[in-house]
Amino acid sequence: MINVALLGFGRIGQMHAENINKNKDLKLLYVYEKIDFLCKKAKKLYNCKIEKKYNKIFQDKKVDIIFISSPTNTHINFIEKSIFHKKTIFCEKPLDLNINKILKTFKNVKKYKPKIQLGFNRRYDPGHFSIKKDLDKNKIGKLQKIIITSRDPSPPSLTYLKSSGGIFRDMMIHDFDLCRFYLGMDEIVEVQAFTSSFDPMYKKIKDHELAVVSMKSKKGVLCIITNSRHCSFGYDQRIELFGKKGMLLSGNQKIDSTELFKFNQSSIQKPFLNFFVERYKEAYALQLNELADLHKGKVKSRSTFEDGYLALKLANACYKSLRFKKTIKI
Amino acid sequence: MINVALLGFGRIGQMHAENINKNKDLKLLYVYEKIDFLCKKAKKLYNCKIEKKYNKIFQDKKVDIIFISSPTNTHINFIEKSIFHKKTIFCEKPLDLNINKILKTFKNVKKYKPKIQLGFNRRYDPGHFSIKKDLDKNKIGKLQKIIITSRDPSPPSLTYLKSSGGIFRDMMIHDFDLCRFYLGMDEIVEVQAFTSSFDPMYKKIKDHELAVVSMKSKKGVLCIITNSRHCSFGYDQRIELFGKKGMLLSGNQKIDSTELFKFNQSSIQKPFLNFFVERYKEAYALQLNELADLHKGKVKSRSTFEDGYLALKLANACYKSLRFKKTIKI
Amino acid sequence: MINVALLGFGRIGQMHAENINKNKDLKLLYVYEKIDFLCKKAKKLYNCKIEKKYNKIFQDKKVDIIFISSPTNTHINFIEKSIFHKKTIFCEKPLDLNINKILKTFKNVKKYKPKIQLGFNRRYDPGHFSIKKDLDKNKIGKLQKIIITSRDPSPPSLTYLKSSGGIFRDMMIHDFDLCRFYLGMDEIVEVQAFTSSFDPMYKKIKDHELAVVSMKSKKGVLCIITNSRHCSFGYDQRIELFGKKGMLLSGNQKIDSTELFKFNQSSIQKPFLNFFVERYKEAYALQLNELADLHKGKVKSRSTFEDGYLALKLANACYKSLRFKKTIKI
Amino acid sequence: MINVALLGFGRIGQMHAENINKNKDLKLLYVYEKIDFLCKKAKKLYNCKIEKKYNKIFQDKKVDIIFISSPTNTHINFIEKSIFHKKTIFCEKPLDLNINKILKTFKNVKKYKPKIQLGFNRRYDPGHFSIKKDLDKNKIGKLQKIIITSRDPSPPSLTYLKSSGGIFRDMMIHDFDLCRFYLGMDEIVEVQAFTSSFDPMYKKIKDHELAVVSMKSKKGVLCIITNSRHCSFGYDQRIELFGKKGMLLSGNQKIDSTELFKFNQSSIQKPFLNFFVERYKEAYALQLNELADLHKGKVKSRSTFEDGYLALKLANACYKSLRFKKTIKI
DSSP states (O other): OEEEEEEOOSHHHHHHHHHHHHOSSEEEEEEEOSSHHHHHHHHHHHOOEEESOHHHHHHOTTOOEEEEOSOGGGHHHHHHHHHHTTOEEEEOSOSOSOHHHHHHHHHHHHHHOOOEEEOOGGGGOHHHHHHHHHHHTTTTOSEEEEEEEEEOSSOOOHHHHHTSOOHHHHTTHHHHHHHHHHHTTOOEEEEEEEEEOSSTHHHHTTOOSEEEEEEEETTOOEEEEEEESOOTTOOEEEEEEEETTEEEEEOOOBSSSEEEEETTEEEEEOOBOOSHHHHTHHHHHHHHHHHHHHHTTSSOOSSOHHHHHHHHHHHHHHHHHHHHTBOEEO | OEEEEEEOOSHHHHHHHHHHHHOSSEEEEEEEOSSHHHHHHHHHHHOOEEESOHHHHHHOTTOOEEEEOSOGGGHHHHHHHHHHTTOEEEEOSOSOSOHHHHHHHHHHHHHHOOOEEEOOGGGGOHHHHHHHHHHHTTTTOSEEEEEEEEEOSSOOOHHHHHTSOOHHHHTTHHHHHHHHHHHTTOOEEEEEEEEEOSSTHHHHTTOOSEEEEEEEETTOOEEEEEEESOOTTOOEEEEEEEETTEEEEEOOOBSSSEEEEETTEEEEEOOBOOSHHHHTHHHHHHHHHHHHHHHTTSSOOSSOHHHHHHHHHHHHHHHHHHHHTBOEEO | OEEEEEEOOSHHHHHHHHHHHHOSSEEEEEEEOSSHHHHHHHHHHHOOEEESOHHHHHHOTTOOEEEEOSOGGGHHHHHHHHHHTTOEEEEOSOSOSOHHHHHHHHHHHHHHOOOEEEOOGGGGOHHHHHHHHHHHTTTTOSEEEEEEEEEOSSOOOHHHHHTSOOHHHHTTHHHHHHHHHHHTTOOEEEEEEEEEOSSHHHHHTTOOSEEEEEEEETTOOEEEEEEESOOTTOOEEEEEEEETTEEEEEOOOBSSSEEEEETTEEEEEOOBOOSHHHHTHHHHHHHHHHHHHHHTTSSOOSSOHHHHHHHHHHHHHHHHHHHHTBOEEO | OEEEEEEOOSHHHHHHHHHHHHOSSEEEEEEEOSSHHHHHHHHHHHOOEEESOHHHHHHOTTOOEEEEOSOGGGHHHHHHHHHHTTOEEEEOSOSOSOHHHHHHHHHHHHHHOOOEEEOOGGGGOHHHHHHHHHHHTTTTOSEEEEEEEEEOSSOOOHHHHHTSOOHHHHTTHHHHHHHHHHHTTOOEEEEEEEEEOSSTHHHHTTOOSEEEEEEEETTOOEEEEEEESOOTTOOEEEEEEEESSEEEEEOOOBSSSEEEEETTEEEEEOOBOOSHHHHTHHHHHHHHHHHHHHHTTSSOOSSOHHHHHHHHHHHHHHHHHHHHTBOEEO
């Protein structure tokens, strides 16, 4: 068994704990968490060691993987420590909100080459990954356009929103990463952004309710991402790859495959799987399998530190585009 | 232009008149109809000759096609007269409710070989015909099963129902014919039938609200037809061909291709095209094109007198199966 | 934890073992199996007790649930023994191929009222169960027709087929049960059957490749079931409930929700989930949850001994209908 | 009957001639065309008057409607003449490539208030119009986003492309208009554009193969339009309206509603209706009905001169955005 120390037992950390617990190769050895009742919850659910001082965890030779789902501003520190103690690393997105901190650590990453996997779960979704494979198999010819629709069913808490880094760094970062995933070696060179808010709350906290971004790659591929913090009909997650010889779609998943037909309406279908825990359940499981294989040295990471850095760079460029009402060169 | 005399200007006759009027090769020369206000309506709409004595029509050398949409019990007489006067014939289904009358005329049909087309409009539907072509192209391998669902949005008038000949001869006759169309040379040899009525009216008039028929062909193909005199969600018309190597479906058509997504429901679609006039609009137009080509001697008829006879034979076998609670050999 | 003894570690038994192992309330304590290499496999995978003498299992007070997935002809004996030792019972379908043996045990079931759940997994499928709930909520008004399509991707081994009891008792038994599930208190009173075989193998072993059954309930609901031992495009599992005010469908599930569009073809989708292990994965898990709750006395069983008996009775009636080419009264 | 004079019998003019000929209220009285063989073709098909001097047409009192489908640079002149002679006007898009010419005529339009309908056929499409009505009925709450995908199956001839005015004025003008149609009184205030070309031909003629435009309305609605001059899988025409309480889609139409299931692929559907003549057939017919009603004074025009002017203004803003790599204020 591979021993995992989970840092952070908040909303997303709890989901990771459950997934780690189910994985046949991984064992949840430690949970590091500061809040008391969360510690108790972790203890009760997984009967693992609870630790309030993270240094003991890093020093424990039995710990194989450091699994970082603590607040964003702790990520870089934990990555540095993991590199020093030669641990395999998982880190939630975003790496940090300060790109300079990231760049500094990037040097160590290049130098010490730790085994590291970023929390870009969508790369592991069977549907989203299937169209990547089909694209690479040339099923639609040369890629010309990527269109991503990503809408959360409802916004997170105001507290979360305030420290989230904003819609581009917190939410669209997944979509920047997916565009880069499909583009492969062809990097994005130009960015334009538009945002809009109907609920005045968003302006107060200097965030945005809706965002649209257009980007262009070196080879001329156009990428369009559209985000919304809310979506009355559920977690809307769609990807469209338009190529010279065809189109690939990865669509939404409904809670079951039943339909109702009645007077004046046909094919009424069930709602989408509610949110990321349900929608990307398989993706999270498959990503953990890769993490175990990465630790064993069997595979390369599908989502690297560099991916985390470059996605954030695009998010920052969007803020610049908004401020100057300009197309921004990357 | 090819001159057409339309016999019968009732509900279906009026639809045919409009279609004939739109066809670029056909001219509506005569309408034969006994009811005064229908005659006026025909005159007003099409400015054609109105005739109450059909003999004058048959004797008029200018008439090329006799188009029979009069009451069922007049069909055979009009076919006989058309054969005698060497007219091209279109005849609505069913040929007659009395199979002996049909058999007698069948001899003349074999002898004089008139150009005749039966009103099996569904054979001409682009979707239904497309799966026939794909079947013949071996896209699904050897045919093993045919499943037809056919439901009317609502029952016809009580007056119509009473003289309709019953659900098998009036409604399911289209589906018997479609099974035979897909089977090609492989004829049906055994039949089983079940019916049911929830509205007591159907028992009073000795008809049935719902009917299910299973049939087996000489080569072992199983055919299942399910009919209903009503369907709250519209005119339900579906065909499924199951073969050794695949399946072909011809599905319903909706009034437009829009969808609504809202809380708790997704992909809500528009209702089906309402009834045969709308659903089989293209089929009727294509059938008229074939009728014109048949008259010109360019093509063979896709739906022959024999098809009309054999479909009725199956309908009759169903009544026998019901009465004796047995599988009936054809 | 509730302790489970699994009797039979064949193909389906192995699937059950894995599901039991994943269930948070159940513990796999024993596996009873005669074949040596299967015993070793069970030991290795689940580290449970392996027992070749079933009496010791029944006598062990620690055993709460007897889980029967051994060959069909052992089911009744194991149920009797479970009743005697007051165990909670799960039993795979069919109960037995001999209806008289079943009837005898039925008396004990009525007398001693054991906690028993039959292996009718489809009743627990989220989709199939969702339309049952919607039907009971009157979403489509009065039920008038049930149409079930059930096709296996490919036939089982010849060895299995020979002792399976035939397509009606082995395969369609699930569909008989589903019809009864949707009908509720309204029992089936008449049955008609048709079969067909294209591969000569089926005739040699006196079984059938394809089968179609029509049934009628006391209240007049028509039920149509169509089965095939093979299906080139996967495990085809569809249910249609037609009511006075609407229709409910429970459709197939595809391996992901991607689509490909290319020249001359649009919306090309992925194949269906391969077979029962994948397609009814959730159903099996939910059924085990119910089994645990049944043992705890929290719920009634959704699939009873009587359900097992009545489904077999319908299967037998189908053979009678085939032999006498008649509609059979139940 | 309302007499129509058709100016221009090129590709689009010929389609209009056929539609006018089919309309029950309209009569094709004149065709004005300079190219000889086109004149002969018009004469042969419609037996109408052929005129090479347009003044005679404007002076003919019998002419009710001037139907302008001649080259773009003649539109404004013909509109002016029509206003002078008090004719009802239909004019193809774009009004002109020179916005100053348009502005000058706009003054006369405001002064003399001619009955005029612009060639924005998509406003009349049953699907696209149905979601407009549903939006106005508040089915999705407040509108927040419009996403339009519009791809032609293949580019027009090089000759056409060279004088087309470019992708924004020739092709996306329909989509600018549709956005304005859905926005109602809420006008667009900001525009961003991106383009890309993979085929070097487009750069040579200073046009673009692909284009993406983001726009923002006064009230904050985000509009995203994506165009392509080619689309291997057909004429891709989709509209998505995202509102606070739901989403409306108007989707593609396939040539029939059949599906093929085979090993490893399911639900393979037929291609989209090929191009605008087929896809917008009903829209063109409905627009002609409105034109007849407009002439009779029964209705207001759904697509006005102002709509033509404002769509072109947006097209021009896109070129400015491209040139200066900036967000452009309207």
